[in-house]
Amino acid sequence: MIKTIEWTKDGIRMLDQRLLPGQETYLMLRSYDEVAEAIKKMVIRGAPAIGVAAAMGIALGASQSVGTSVADLEDDLLYICDEMGKTRPTAVNLFWAIERMRATFQRAKSKNDVEEVKKILVAEALAIFEEDLAANRAIGKHGGPLIPDNATVLTHCNAGALATAGDYGTALGVIRGARDAGKKIAVIADETRPFLQGLRLTAWELAKDDIPVTVITDNMAGHVMKSGKVDAVVVGADRIASNGDTANKIGTYMVAVLAREHNIPFYVAAPLTTLDMSLQSGEEIPIEERDEKEVTHIRDYQLAPDGVGVHNPAFDVTPNHLITAIITDKGVARPPYTESLPKLFAETNAAGG
């Protein structure tokens, strides 16, 4: 099992995804600000993984608070939560995790015992970690049946073990779910510029798992679909608006348009924690613009001419009408999403989930 992130007695152990596949290096992060920096720098990435990392970072920071009263601890916690919220703007799991840690504190603070509250916060972060692993397994169970036997599935970016707490992943969870149900599945992975999550991460984790994978450059997606090589597309999500519009890694929208052009089903796989019911549509999702160097350089090697203008949005929004279904840990939502998503969300909350 791939362990993206782990809570240890020495700190938070994190696989440095910037160095994959060349080096499998684990960092030991010993303070909340090291965790925040790791999220910013994409040591860890993928919406569910960012949520888990933020929760663990907040628990770590709180547990290191030198405050002697619960009020002091609250000051520290709120500061840490604010800092964690500044790391990356698009993945809603980050804000969901921060909010859950804040709410946990609010429930716990009446105990008026600093050490006890710290323990509760750490337990909550570990619960978020465990729930994410379980959610991915559930996504695989719900999504696996949608993928036919002998299918070739195209995926974009990495929505696998490395994008989550570990193990199964979301989009790759659907693929693993199909595989674990006895189906023969092959994967085409878009390399996913500029950070190359497909070429570096998806290829790496699928090869470890003996799932056949062929990498293409992003601009080959249309050609392979036109050639009849793709039976389904499954991608992850960074934030899903209440109408089903989905923000995901830049290029996802392009893949969705191409899938529609070729009558190929296009599935989004994500835990319900990626759903942002406060947004009417994808237009409201903030899109992170990242450093130009991600495009102009590979490591320290400059590819582009000096001073060239670069645009580097990290995400795009796929409108709901291009999405065949949204596969969640609580079931599969179908259009119209303005009905199916609120229903899933309400059922889950009613069930205390």
Add this chain to the structure above:
Amino acid sequence: MIKTIEWTKDGIRMLDQRLLPGQETYLMLRSYDEVAEAIKKMVIRGAPAIGVAAAMGIALGASQSVGTSVADLEDDLLYICDEMGKTRPTAVNLFWAIERMRATFQRAKSKNDVEEVKKILVAEALAIFEEDLAANRAIGKHGGPLIPDNATVLTHCNAGALATAGDYGTALGVIRGARDAGKKIAVIADETRPFLQGLRLTAWELAKDDIPVTVITDNMAGHVMKSGKVDAVVVGADRIASNGDTANKIGTYMVAVLAREHNIPFYVAAPLTTLDMSLQSGEEIPIEERDEKEVTHIRDYQLAPDGVGVHNPAFDVTPNHLITAIITDKGVARPPYTESLPKLFAETNAAGG
């Protein structure tokens, strides 16, 4: 003026495009097989440039023949033509240039004077070079009026000076034509994996020419179109079938589908030498599959896991129904291309062009 390729008394001088933009290095090629190798290795690339290089390479090889009779020279010439034809399979300008050199020999051989025939072959290669420069200027003149003032034009790969004999280019010829007619034009360049012709070459030559250029990764094309940032798409071509189906750099098909989705005009710019009237449709165009290392490595730096499967088609085919117009040196062809292209072709041949 950018000089992609030049005939000199010492040999054929060629800008090594693999090293741009970091280094502006010119190679001096002193034999036909060095030229063939340069085409294969993409020292020079772009359909019109490949045609010019092949013609010059054949002229160089023929002029170095030690044969003492015209029959000996013919043997050498046919061998050289065969070798040149094995370099790259998709760009039809290569085969057009080879055929033109062969036909020139056939017309000249009755002179029964080895040195005279060699001179005629060199003169023909230089004529092909000059005609390509003129064709690009004509493409700019015909295409410029299609681009509105203050337009932002998206282009894929490099169909500029570097893809032709030099100077104007084909797709960038249209942009330069509009600019030279007094319009303010900005360019968005797809970086164009795996060889990064957009990031490395288009950005370099437009910056030299003071045309504002912003580079995006290929997977951002959909997002920038959806954001309303693109007014027109102009691309080059490696081979155009008689029905208008167009083979061009991998990813062009994707851009065409996205342009249609966003009601953005999609133009192909190419000299008539890129038209292959012998093909009924794009299905018949051979698509080159290139070395996997182009995808898995940047220079010698390995990005992908060891042994990962890779698909690396160098071109794709855009069906005619996605093409708004084909801008040639002899005029603009509009749908239905099965009428307009044969008409342009017949007019040109009738005019001795």
